[in-house]
Amino acid sequence: MKTSFVLPTGIEPLTRHPNATRPGQKIDLHHSMCYGCGADAEVGLRIAVTAGEGLTATATMQVENWMQGGPGVIHGGVLSGAFDEVMGTVPLLLRRPVVTGHLAIDYAKPIPLGSTVHFGCEIIGGIGRKIYTRSYAHLGDPDAPVAGAHALFIVIDLEQHFADYRDKAVHPS
Numbered sequence: 339m340k341t342s343f344v345l346p347t348g349i350e351p352l353t354r355h356p357n358a359t360r361p362g363q364k365i366d367l368h369h370s371m372c373y374g375c376g377a378d379a380e381v382g383l384r385i386a387v388t389a390g391e392g393l394t395a396t397a398t399m400q401v402e403n404w405m406q407g408g409p410g411v412i413h414g415g416v417l418s419g420a421f422d423e424v425m426g427t428v429p430l431l432l433r434r435p436v437v438t439g440h441l442a443i444d445y446a447k448p449i450p451l452g453s454t455v456h457f458g459c460e461i462i463g464g465i466g467r468k469i470y471t472r473s474y475a476h477l478g479d480p481d482a483p484v485a486g487a488h489a490l491f492i493v494i495d496l497e498q499h500f501a502d503y504r505d506k507a508v509h510p511s
């Protein structure tokens with residue numbers, strides 16, 4: 339798939355944490371009100387990410403009517419959010435919390451409402467606190483991708499990063 343994302347030189351391989359979620363199990367360490375994965379979010383993508391071998395994962399998302407952009411197809415921003423969620427979850431296999439620094443999406447085909455989008459994702463490697471990932475999406479045939487993505491995630495101190503915002507957090511009612 340065509341992309342203009344350029345990976346920097348000097349990316350080092352990274353290693354799965356020994357206590358990481360086992361292959362085949364859902365990576366389930368985020369909160370229930372998350373727009374990307376939360377079951378209690380008022381509006382959300384409800385993406386389930388499953389750990390794969392090594393530093394890989396898979397995920398699925400149902401394309402619902404509220405996700406419409408162009409007539410009959412998913413909005414590009416919704417797909418972008420889905421890639422962000424999938425790729426942002428995979429660094430948990432390193433047991434390192436991250437936030438998105440840079441996200442790049444390549445749209446290859448329109449995705450119809452009612453589809454199930456399947457995602458594959460892997461961690462390419464890292465440099466210091468920077469973790470690079472890539473992902474692709476298909477509608478059932480992995481040899482026919484409909485979109486791809488690359489991202490840079492930055493490892494954060496979870497407590498410190500959200501310290502000024504926790505009083506604004508929304509909780510399940």
Ligand SMILES: CCCCCCCCCCCCCCCC(=O)SCCNC(=O)CCNC(=O)[C@H](O)C(C)(C)COP(=O)(O)OP(=O)(O)OC[C@H]1O[C@@H](n2cnc3c(N)ncnc32)[C@H](O)[C@@H]1OP(=O)(O)O
Pocket residue numbers: 367368374422423424425426427430435436437438439440466467468490492494496
């Ligand atoms: C929801 C979150 C929960 C997370 C916890 C639990 C995780 C559970 C999984 C859940 C899955 C969620 C998946 C969704 C994830 C989001 O959507 S997160 C929300 C969107 N992202 C944000 O809000 C981040 C906002 N930005 C920031 O807070 C700050 O810019 C950052 C990213 C923390 C970096 O700030 P900093 O710590 O001061 O570090 P800084 O020195 O600026 O940057 C570090 C390095 O990255 C480089 N860098 C930073 N930005 C860029 C860039 N855009 N391009 C290139 N290089 C960059 C810098 O140049 C620097 O490089 P070196 O000098 O080390 O070579």
